[in-house]
Amino acid sequence: MTxxxxxxxxxxxxxxxxxxxxxxxxxxxxxxxxxNRLVTxxxxxxxxxxxxxxxxxxxxxAVIYPQSTEDVQEIVRICAAHRVPVIPFGxxxxxxxxxxxxxxxxxxxMRDMNKVLAVHAEDLDCVVQPGITRKAxxxxxxxxxxxxxxxxxxxxxxxxxxxxxCSGTNAVRYGTMKDNVxxxxxxxxxxxxxxxxxxxxxxxxxxxxxxxxxGAEGTLGVITELTLKLHGIPEAxxxxxxxxxxxxxxxxxxxxxxxxxxxxxRIELLDALQVRAxxxxxxxxxxxxxxLFLEFHGSEASVAEQSKRFGExxxxxxxxxxxxxxRPEERTKLWEARHNAAFSTFTLRPGSAxxxxxxxxxxxxxxxxxxxxxxDIADSKLIAPIVGHVGDGNFHLTLLIDMANPEEIKVAKxxxxxxxxxxxxxxxxxxxxxxxxxxxxxxxxxxxGAPALEAMRALKRAFDPGDIMNPGKIVALG
Amino acid sequence: MTxxxxxxxxxxxxxxxxxxxxxxxxxxxxxxxxxNRLVTxxxxxxxxxxxxxxxxxxxxxAVIYPQSTEDVQEIVRICAAHRVPVIPFGxxxxxxxxxxxxxxxxxxxMRDMNKVLAVHAEDLDCVVQPGITRKAxxxxxxxxxxxxxxxxxxxxxxxxxxxxxCSGTNAVRYGTMKDNVxxxxxxxxxxxxxxxxxxxxxxxxxxxxxxxxxGAEGTLGVITELTLKLHGIPEAxxxxxxxxxxxxxxxxxxxxxxxxxxxxxRIELLDALQVRAxxxxxxxxxxxxxxLFLEFHGSEASVAEQSKRFGExxxxxxxxxxxxxxRPEERTKLWEARHNAAFSTFTLRPGSAxxxxxxxxxxxxxxxxxxxxxxDIADSKLIAPIVGHVGDGNFHLTLLIDMANPEEIKVAKxxxxxxxxxxxxxxxxxxxxxxxxxxxxxxxxxxxGAPALEAMRALKRAFDPGDIMNPGKIVALG
Numbered sequence: 001m002t003x004x005x006x007x008x009x010x011x012x013x014x015x016x017x018x019x020x021x022x023x024x025x026x027x028x029x030x031x032x033x034x035x036n037r038l039v040t041x042x043x044x045x046x047x048x049x050x051x052x053x054x055x056x057x058x059x060x061x062a063v064i065y066p067q068s069t070e071d072v073q074e075i076v077r078i079c080a081a082h083r084v085p086v087i088p089f090g091x092x093x094x095x096x097x098x099x100x101x102x103x104x105x106x107x108x109x110m111r112d113m114n115k116v117l118a119v120h121a122e123d124l125d126c127v128v129q130p131g132i133t134r135k136a137x138x139x140x141x142x143x144x145x146x147x148x149x150x151x152x153x154x155x156x157x158x159x160x161x162x163x164x165x166c167s168g169t170n171a172v173r174y175g176t177m178k179d180n181v182x183x184x185x186x187x188x189x190x191x192x193x194x195x196x197x198x199x200x201x202x203x204x205x206x207x208x209x210x211x212x213x214x215g216a217e218g219t220l221g222v223i224t225e226l227t228l229k230l231h232g233i234p235e236a237x238x239x240x241x242x243x244x245x246x247x248x249x250x251x252x253x254x255x256x257x258x259x260x261x262x263x264x265x266r267i268e269l270l271d272a273l274q275v276r277a278x279x280x281x282x283x284x285x286x287x288x289x290x291x292l293f294l295e296f297h298g299s300e301a302s303v304a305e306q307s308k309r310f311g312e313x314x315x316x317x318x319x320x321x322x323x324x325x326x327r328p329e330e331r332t333k334l335w336e337a338r339h340n341a342a343f344s345t346f347t348l349r350p351g352s353a354x355x356x357x358x359x360x361x362x363x364x365x366x367x368x369x370x371x372x373x374x375x376d377i378a379d380s381k382l383i384a385p386i387v388g389h390v391g392d393g394n395f396h397l398t399l400l401i402d403m404a405n406p407e408e409i410k411v412a413k414x415x416x417x418x419x420x421x422x423x424x425x426x427x428x429x430x431x432x433x434x435x436x437x438x439x440x441x442x443x444x445x446x447x448x449g450a451p452a453l454e455a456m457r458a459l460k461r462a463f464d465p466g467d468i469m470n471p472g473k474i475v476a477l478g
Numbered sequence: 479m480t481x482x483x484x485x486x487x488x489x490x491x492x493x494x495x496x497x498x499x500x501x502x503x504x505x506x507x508x509x510x511x512x513x514n515r516l517v518t519x520x521x522x523x524x525x526x527x528x529x530x531x532x533x534x535x536x537x538x539x540a541v542i543y544p545q546s547t548e549d550v551q552e553i554v555r556i557c558a559a560h561r562v563p564v565i566p567f568g569x570x571x572x573x574x575x576x577x578x579x580x581x582x583x584x585x586x587x588m589r590d591m592n593k594v595l596a597v598h599a600e601d602l603d604c605v606v607q608p609g610i611t612r613k614a615x616x617x618x619x620x621x622x623x624x625x626x627x628x629x630x631x632x633x634x635x636x637x638x639x640x641x642x643x644c645s646g647t648n649a650v651r652y653g654t655m656k657d658n659v660x661x662x663x664x665x666x667x668x669x670x671x672x673x674x675x676x677x678x679x680x681x682x683x684x685x686x687x688x689x690x691x692x693g694a695e696g697t698l699g700v701i702t703e704l705t706l707k708l709h710g711i712p713e714a715x716x717x718x719x720x721x722x723x724x725x726x727x728x729x730x731x732x733x734x735x736x737x738x739x740x741x742x743x744r745i746e747l748l749d750a751l752q753v754r755a756x757x758x759x760x761x762x763x764x765x766x767x768x769x770l771f772l773e774f775h776g777s778e779a780s781v782a783e784q785s786k787r788f789g790e791x792x793x794x795x796x797x798x799x800x801x802x803x804x805r806p807e808e809r810t811k812l813w814e815a816r817h818n819a820a821f822s823t824f825t826l827r828p829g830s831a832x833x834x835x836x837x838x839x840x841x842x843x844x845x846x847x848x849x850x851x852x853x854d855i856a857d858s859k860l861i862a863p864i865v866g867h868v869g870d871g872n873f874h875l876t877l878l879i880d881m882a883n884p885e886e887i888k889v890a891k892x893x894x895x896x897x898x899x900x901x902x903x904x905x906x907x908x909x910x911x912x913x914x915x916x917x918x919x920x921x922x923x924x925x926x927g928a929p930a931l932e933a934m935r936a937l938k939r940a941f942d943p944g945d946i947m948n949p950g951k952i953v954a955l956g
Contacts, residue, residue: 122733122842165682176680178689179657194929200838200872202654202906203641204693205925206914206952207934211656211689215682232739255600261710263741302780360678364600392679429681437683447683451672455941456685462940463933474684 012058014472017103018084027062027084030106033074037065049100050092050105054353054401054409055439060087062102067112069185069193069224076222077191079106080468087470088218090160091133093152095356096437098164098217102472108222108418110159116140117225124230125182125199130159130223146230149174152433153339159223164435169338171296172258172391173265174231176433177214184213185225188466199227217435218470220463223303234297238307239266239331240324242314247271247290247374247386251367253317254292254390258363260313262306266295267391271374273348274385281344282337292390293338294324295331340369341387345398349383352400355412359423360394360432369426370395373419380415394432423445436474444475490536492950495581497561503929504560505540510775511552515543516564518800522539526585527578528570532879533885533917538565538579547663547702554700555669557584558946565948566696568638569611571630573834576642576695580950586700588637594618595703603677618818624708627652630911631817632826637701642913643693647816650736650869651775653745654911655692662691663703677705690937695913696948698941699816714776716785717809718802719742720792725749725768725852725864729845731795732770732868736841738791740784744773745869749852751826752863759822770868771816772802773809800802802901819865823876827861830878833844833890837901838872838910847904848873849929852895858893872910899924913954914952922953 016025031038039045045059053136061084066072079086085105092099101107110131117127128137133155137149150161160166162184167176175181183197196209213220226466244250248267257264270278271290273436276288292314303326311322325331337344346352361369370386377384377397388395397419399412420430420443430443445453456475460467467477496504517523523537539562544550557564563583570577579585588609595605599622604784606615616625628639630646638644640662645654652658653878661675670835674687693697722728728747735742747770748756748948770792774784781804789800803809815822824830848864855862855875866873875897877890898908898921908921923931934953938945945955 095490106583120840120842122737123840124736125840125845165686167680168600171680173658177916178686179653189927190929192929192932195927196930198902198907198925199840199905200901200910201841202645202656202838202872202909202910204836204909204911204913205907205918206693206922206930207937208643208656208686208689208693209926209930209933211686212937215684215686232737234739258602259710260602261712278693288851299783301783304776323490325824336660358682360680362598362601362603362677362736364598394678394680423678423929424676429678429679429683431682432678432680433682438682444684449673451666451668451670452684452687454670455666455672457685458940459685459690459937462936 007276009205013104014102016471018082022082023061023084023104026084028125029078030064030075031063034064039063040224048089048092048109051097051100052354053095054355054403055097055100058102060107061104063107063109065109065112067109069187071194072108072187072222072224073191075106075108076187076189080189080191082464083466083468085468085471086222088159088163088222090130090157093154093156094160094164094437095434098437098473100438104436110157110302113224119144121146123199124228126230126233127225127227128158129225131157133157134161141230145233147233148228149231150177150180151174153342158226158228158328160225162214162223162226163217165433166432167389167392169266169268169350169389171389172267173263178211180229181210181214181226182229183227184210184223186213186221186223188221189466189469194221211469217437217473219460219474220469236300236303237295237297237331238303238324238326239295239334240307240322241286241294242294242319243287243289243321244291244317244319247370248367249317249319249388250290250292251370253313255363255366256313256316257310258391260309262309264294264306264310264391265297266293268293269388269390269395270341271386274341277344277348277385278337279317280347281340284337293334342398343384345400345421348385349400353403355398355399355401355416356434357399357416357419358431358434359419359428360392361423361426361428363393365426365428366390366393369422369428372422373397376418379409382412382415392432393428411448436471441474441476482533486494491503491582492580496560500560501539501559501562503720504557504792506806507556508542508553508588526567526570527586528577529573529575531573532831532881533578536578536580537752538585539588541583541585543587543590549664550586550700550702551669551671553584553586554665554667558667558669558944561944561946563946563949564651564700566637566641566700568608568635569633571632571634572638572642574917576913576915576951578916580916591638591702592845597622597684599624601677602710605703605705606636607703609635609685619708623711625711627709628658630653631820636704636706636827637816640692640701640704641695645867645911645913647744647746647867649867651741656689658707659688659692659704660707661705661922662688662702664691664699666699667944667947668927672699693913695915695951697938698947711806713849714778714781714804715773715775715809716781716802716804717773717812718785718800719764719812720770720772720800721765721767721797722769722797725848726845727795727797727918728768729848729868730772731791731797733841733844734791736869737786738787742772742784742788742869743773743775745872746771747864747868749864752819752865755822755826756819758825762815771812800939809953818873820876820879823863823878826863827878831881833877833894834912835875835877835878835894835897836909836912837897837906838870839901839904839906841871843904843906844868844871845908847900850900851875858889860890860893870910871906874935896919905944916951919952919954
């Protein structure tokens, strides 16, 4: 397979797109200001409409690399004057077409805005630019005894992570981006810079503009600075894996673990097929059976106690033995394998494309939802390994699809529709952490109902009346 | 002193208020539907403009007691048709004039909407109506091994707590209302019912309408149902008090405790004057010196370890001895005393009125902010005991004021202005948890800047173009 969408993709555009002349004028105005930091080559443009999923590539008209908030203001003002779309771009790891340009426009690549501006270790916070990735940030922080916990697997940019309200493996203990962003600096569609909040740990001073921007996917403004919550690096970390006779047993052990108040830092499900892919890709010899990967953070005494208590719960549900270790090199190897799970799936079907799924249901419905979904996979004859951030009730399937086979694509899409319907019927959501982008727009009405969708449209209209900020994502103004 | 504002208060109204005839028509239409669940007696109206602070009472024109979401829809539709204000009312414990009716209108008292609709212990959540108070909810939940942790001291209603984004003593461990509301049902100014989210633990499905409504103080809609996060009752709870030589030492010990990653559940500062008030009110014999009240939640081994580690930190900063206990009756007595702290202050000056303050600064600035504030109290010759949720950098002073003395009121107000300025200069907020109401509106521009304030106004206009939802709070449209 290839992670780059086809270079042959036709540039199909929405009818609301600006005309050629308008675009050319805007690009010329930007080029006059930004010189060779504006790029219009086809290869670079296509990279910036890139997704690693089945969604069609819709490249922007130009890519620009700002170096400051002021640069972004300039870009937004020029685009707004011409009513040309502005599409913020981080690391390009989003999965639902968030960085596509269905109406053309300018991709604002935050590559050069990747600095750590301040670390306040005493306050457990830091201020960063949006282009820094989570791995680079944690590398930077390591010596100061603090870390940023949100971990979506991919080495995403912090601006992108905030914009999709992402979470990942640590969310069960540390929350999602919603819980770990303290304040944002945002260039609004008017070109003005809005600061959403102060650096205090909490505030009741008016509407929560920070949380409004987290998860807005760049449709309300461009994030140019983030103040993030940090956490002390735990004194001790223990991790391990635990085999179970069934996915259901994994889920039930998870529910019991959470209910028992064990402050587990990570509790991740892999089904047997996913374990096989991990073995193939990471050259491991794990037993090919449903499995939980776990991690505990705390004092040495506390992680030992947590591990022991989890082991007892596992036994209760027919699982085990729970093998755990506090030795960093062994833990790291396991978690690298877990992080490579999405990539490893391609070993199961070389040359295939991926349709990712991302439902999240109340914990009590998780076992049922996963079991029904497994039956559906079997009935549909799909190849679709499962991983899950099961402590949150969130799980993903990677549907491995032959994109040359229209029938197979149809079956996979219908399967995904049923999966979303199943999750919604269980009071769940169509996306736990990937975001809406283009791919999930069609589910929002069923999930939220007409009044909420109208409220979202009203928000979009209030902030971006010209509909220039990443248009055609989350809600359409029509 | 009295907690009831004067019955003699003049009904001074904003110029935007509807005229008498319009109000009479709206009230008549409501009376036709709701019979004796609509009340217009002066005493009841004044109760509903009530604040326990110095803010002038501005009673509504009528008070109405809905029993269902449909009732609230009916009320909002009738009020909207006449453009008469709708003011949601919970337990009336807010401190900044949130329930005042500066333009008259109808106070919607949630007294009868006080049911627990569902408890999902497996999912650690519950669904409640907005009128239930936090004590009643925890009473209801007790047998199920779960609790709702947010604890603002007063026995506030859950709808009010969500609306002010409140927090309190447990926030250092369990977060604020922002972190503990999963979903809301809201009657919008159009009369439609909006559901903000599903019951899944997390979601990336569009704009965060839940967080937009949390802290909106009823200015965007009326909350009629809340889905709340619950927590398992800890296996063990230990609590205790620790004297320190100075407020600064208390703050520094707090900073070190948080930085060390001790998952303290409560860490509360009382200055010497506040300890004296507590002694007088709760008939205790605590040493009248700055003091931290603490609580630890976890397994028995864990709370013992946390207590021991905190004791070591206290010693490092010249504090101690740290006396702690896991015996419920002793803990309860101490925490009752802490919860009565606000009320107890009146023992220091019987007959006085209270001007509450509520700043929150980054933890690293807390000691400095409190020390400067103490000097200012002394210089201003005010009586103003301090309590603080210091793990969050949040502290309150209770200014005890003789309302018959205009000079003293002036001094107190000027002091509060300086306190807010001091907090803002330290990257803090004018309100950590009380909310904006009427009292803090004037600080929002300095705190957030013009673009954020304009964004808040745009939000208000988008959701409530007729400006009927609790008008004259948070941001003024006029």
